[in-house]
Amino acid sequence: MRRLAMDRAKRLLFGSFLSSSQSSLTPGPASSCFPFSPFSSEAPMSLYKFPPVTVETINPKVKRCEYAVRGEIVSHAQRLQQELQTKPGSHPFDEILYCNIGNPQALGQQPITFFREVLALCDYPALLDRDETHALFSSDAIARAWEILDLIPDRATGAYSHSQGIKGLREAIAVGIAERDGFPANADDIFLTDGASPAVHMMMQLLIRSEKDGILCPIPQYPLYSASIALHGGCLVLSEENQKEIVEFCRKEGLVLLADEVYQENIYADNKKFNSFKKISRSMGYGGDDLPLISFQSVSKGYYGECGKRGGYMEVTGLSSDVKEQIYKVASVNLCSNISGQILSSLVMNPPKVGDESYESYMAEKDEILSSLARRAKALEDAFNSLEGVTCNKAEGAMYLFPRLHLPQKAIKAAEAAKTAPDAYYARRLLDATGIVVVPGSGFGQVPGTWHIRSTILPPEDKIPAIISRLKAFHEAFMDEFRDQGVA
Amino acid sequence: MRRLAMDRAKRLLFGSFLSSSQSSLTPGPASSCFPFSPFSSEAPMSLYKFPPVTVETINPKVKRCEYAVRGEIVSHAQRLQQELQTKPGSHPFDEILYCNIGNPQALGQQPITFFREVLALCDYPALLDRDETHALFSSDAIARAWEILDLIPDRATGAYSHSQGIKGLREAIAVGIAERDGFPANADDIFLTDGASPAVHMMMQLLIRSEKDGILCPIPQYPLYSASIALHGGCLVLSEENQKEIVEFCRKEGLVLLADEVYQENIYADNKKFNSFKKISRSMGYGGDDLPLISFQSVSKGYYGECGKRGGYMEVTGLSSDVKEQIYKVASVNLCSNISGQILSSLVMNPPKVGDESYESYMAEKDEILSSLARRAKALEDAFNSLEGVTCNKAEGAMYLFPRLHLPQKAIKAAEAAKTAPDAYYARRLLDATGIVVVPGSGFGQVPGTWHIRSTILPPEDKIPAIISRLKAFHEAFMDEFRDQGVA
The missing domain is CATH 3.90.1150.10 (Aspartate Aminotransferase, domain 1)
Incomplete structure (x- = not known):
């Protein structure tokens, strides 16, 4: 993401070449960003020599980063x-x-059967055309796989998606959020990511301008976020009253609230209940324009614990559409998150419902884990x-x-x-x-x-x-x- | 990855809290990196007020980034x-x-059947215990799924792996590289990633220290890499002679050679053949210690074109073990790449072989696509x-x-x-x-x-x-x- 002034030392050669280029490797400064190639007649002849790469010569920010x-x-x-x-x-x-x-x-811990059934069917959709499949998969997993494939352009689970993730899956997640909170959610506010960590990095990259910007965070903090500048956890230390105070504090001080809500399903105290920061702020009467609020969710935690699938999303509210375009651009640089993770994110936000064939076994698996x-x-x-x-x-x-x-x-x-x-x-x-x-x-x-x-x-x-x-x-x-x- | 001096403005509140903390939200500066929380009695009382986040107040490097x-x-x-x-x-x-x-x-374009069969079986391993599965899947896909599950600790395809990726899959990839090049490859040199893009970002982050560092790259370059500082392509403009010149040039000038080799399977000219930069440099007599060389590979390209799976790897040679430890640390911050992508990376480097049940249909699919x-x-x-x-x-x-x-x-x-x-x-x-x-x-x-x-x-x-x-x-x-x- 960092742009280079090319007027000084060179340390790397990014090799390999576009095969079908037109007059490509011919001499001449070709771009202001990369004014010379090794083949360029205008490249300076005396190249500055560097020692081989050592721990002393790499990016010092990488060296400083710690991840306990x-x-x-x-x-x-x-x-x-x-x-x-x-x-x-x-x-x-x-x-x-x-x-x-x-x-x-x-x-x-064993994965939730329904989720894995749907993932397998989406990975190998040819199964859906075979009779034997009905003996191996639950009817609602088959129905769900069809629904999901219909949401994916050309049913192509092997294609890059929209940089924010497949639109239909984002719509399904928005429905799940709205049901959870009792307040509306919008598919355009959702950015599907390879777990919560890349989403956090993306927001940090967007919002931190220099070493003079700061982040407030509770202690103890999760080391991912001092590595990448942030913090982790659930919402349980916190009473609803605490959450309201935080919302007011952010509003008053003009802060962006980054809410790590990946443990929303992991609650063991009988008298406690997960309340998202969005629900809290909306119930205080604040709308989308009153508070910049980013909520992170992941398939790695919860009762499902699907860490290896690298799925998750962030819901971005209270930022202007031109700032959201910048987030879209950052998301685009890595093209899109993995489609299995996207599908799984939609599943955890929309698990089987009463009346579905899998409902009882799903609930039994979930309750047993929790x-x-x-x-x-x-x-x-x-x-x-x-x-x-x-x-x-x-x-x-x-x-x-x-x-x-x-x-x-x-x-x-x-x-x-x-x-x-x-x-x-x-x-x-x-x-x-x-x-x-x-x-x-x-x-x-x-x-x-x-x-x-x-x-x-x-x-x-x-x-x-x-x-x-x-x-x-x-x-x-x-x-x-x-x-x-x-x-x- | 950027460390913050916390003595100035605050712009963000990273909310949500570890539930089971001991004396956690109590007052007191708790770390030199994050010296105050909003609850800290030692936080300065007069907070610097920022306007709401606008395109003018975000990280200017993000604004400058273009991705055509x-x-x-x-x-x-x-x-x-x-x-x-x-x-x-x-x-x-x-x-x-x-x-x-x-x-x-x-x-x-349709996915390669064998690859998807194995992915589906690994996603829902319970299938492997059922008789009906033999009617739906080829015998070598079933055998391969067993092999892969045996490589994964506890057969847990839903667990975070080692930060470099599952060791057994890296060993399988190393075998595939060695067969391709005719020179040995080492599992410890391989870092599995969510496609080639995150691997490129990782190396850029490691190697670029400031705006004074430069990258040489051929033109036209792939815009991902002026966005993230790099370049893209195949190795076909290039003759073997060109590749040798590049290797010599890098050695002479002390440069790191970043070789984007994601199109190694996409060759249409009858008289052309893919030669990796590693094969070229080894055939010139240079060993691992002579040239820092990073090769990027992806499941998104090739005849398989599995873009949505976000799988890939980089092979890192010619860097010292302490520099590789720093790469490992950067890889750890995002925990690991997605396991389906890891499995698929091992499959594309080890497709069905003569004698396998799928071999002929696999070759027919591959040849028809190419x-x-x-x-x-x-x-x-x-x-x-x-x-x-x-x-x-x-x-x-x-x-x-x-x-x-x-x-x-x-x-x-x-x-x-x-x-x-x-x-x-x-x-x-x-x-x-x-x-x-x-x-x-x-x-x-x-x-x-x-x-x-x-x-x-x-x-x-x-x-x-x-x-x-x-x-x-x-x-x-x-x-x-x-x-x-x-x-x-």
Whole structure:
């Protein structure tokens, strides 16, 4: 996206060539942006020589970027996993449990059958012409696949779509949003994306002009967004009253509200309910013109947890049509998001309804996943709270626990000696002893001098008791090793 | 990716909150990167007020970015298409033919059956346990789906993968590359991506440090890459001798060679053959340490044309492991590319082989697509060359023709009066008269003062004669309208 002044050093040659060009590789400055080619007679003859590319010569912004959930501890876990494969018995555990990232299907969660049926039919539409298909697929999945194919120009699931995504799928999503919120939604406001992350990047790229622009965000923040400047989560810490205050605050201060609403389906507290920021602001009487509001949604989270499908969307309201044209342009540079992800986004916003053949089995799968997550959250929360010097809030939604560690001074000193943050030290020791991968809280921008770890609640339910025993045994041994007169 | 100094203006509020945080929204500067939240007692009380977001206040780099293949002419075509739907007969044509972009399946090309069979089975693996499946799918598609599922940890096609992509799929791709080139390839050098575009962006982000860095590229260049700083194409203008010269040039000047090799399967000239830059440099005796070389491949092009699947990879050689770690970090920020695209990338690099049940039907589908493309290319090339003042090179590969227009001065003046480039004026008039969408050559960085259009060769073969008649009739009328004493 960055334009180059070509009057200085050259570092790259972008090779390969359009085959059918007319008088193309002939000499002459051909564009003000790229005034010479290596074949140009007007290229300067003495080229500035660069050393080979090294970490010192790459973009320093890339070097500075940190991304805790896939950082050093995960690389270490991958090494251990490889060692377990090549040398079974080489560690005091026989598998690595990745609790560092909300990736439910990697830990055994099964996909929702209806969604996968529809995706398979859209991938191979020839199935729809065959009788045998009725024995293998539910009737509403078949009907839905036909509906979706009819929304796609030429039924071409292998074609680039409109840069915002297939119009008919956006219309279906708008219907789903309107049903959820009780306020209208417009297909033209929806940009389908490969998950929420690219949508966040797109908005950051659009809105951040220089290092002088700032972003307010709650702490702890999700490290994707200090990597890419942002934050993550559900809407559950937040009461409806908090949300109203935030809306007022943004209005008053002229801020753009970027609402990460990817956990809208993950709510375990009986008395809590998801309210989108759009619903809140509309119910306060504010219309589309009163507040720039971007809502992000993803197929990776929710009860469906389809991380590998890379689907999602953002709903952009309160920005003028010429600003939206600029977003369209940014979206166009990567052409479009993947069509399976687009289809899945429309499905999660329009799941089977009462009366559909799949409805009951769909609801059973959904309820089982959500109630199991609630049980796992409670069991792990209780386990953390039972540990010496550890306090852990209730998980009312999303997929994570964020226990605070009150570590002995001796442990903090040991971490210092190992040139690492105390929570990173704890996480590394936990991994080496148990195979459990968690993320140190210091990657989430926590209050300096406080130590946390973040763990998902996603390990399979039948493994939770064993995990808790391993965790307790590790923690006791750790505290015994470092116990001293005071705690931090 | 850009880090913010937070000491100045704030423009955004990234809303929504991690649900299970421990003492999270409490006051206090929590990170040097985001020193205050709106709830922080230490946030400055007098906030700098910004006007609402306008085109004037967004990132100027976004504003400057141009992307011809999805620019103004395509927006206009979409409007015409909508008018045709709501008011049939409102234009002198009954459909819009999108020849602006290499999107074969949007113009009726059918996907390769084997690839889609495997994708459907991987999307809904429960099919593999059912007897009826054998009546619907070829035996080698079933076997391949099993193989692929066995490569994916826990067979979880809905899980985030390793940031570079699933290791086993990368190994399969490395085997495919090695067979193609006759030189070894390494799975650790491969980064699976959502098509070639995100891979190009990733490398640009890594390598470009500031506006003082430059990129050499041949002209005409593909506008994605002046949008994102790069270029596109096949390797066919280029003889093996040219490729060797480029390799030597890069070595001598210390340049990184970014090789866009997405058209490696699209070769129509009998005497031409695809040679990757890696094969060329290895056959010159250069090893991995001699030349930083990045090769981009995509599932969007080739005979398969699976644009909507957003799959692809880059093979990174000649960079040190610590630089590759930085690429891994950038790849991690978007977590991973979509798994269907990853699977498809492994399939196109390892299609059915002699003896497989699908082999003959697969080869028949492939040959029919490629020979039809060759016939269409020739028919359109001849048609362009038959037009007054138009010259068009032979299409030996890829999917495009790039005819040069020698326009009458009167037409150039008319374009000036319409405040547009002459080739953009021609393209707009062509669209309004015929419904055919082409891209003005001025978007490709052509030599100033020369005028071109770029058209794909992708319209369905049975429509080519009608397209050619419409094109000829339009061109004659256009020339009659503007014919004057001289041509440009």
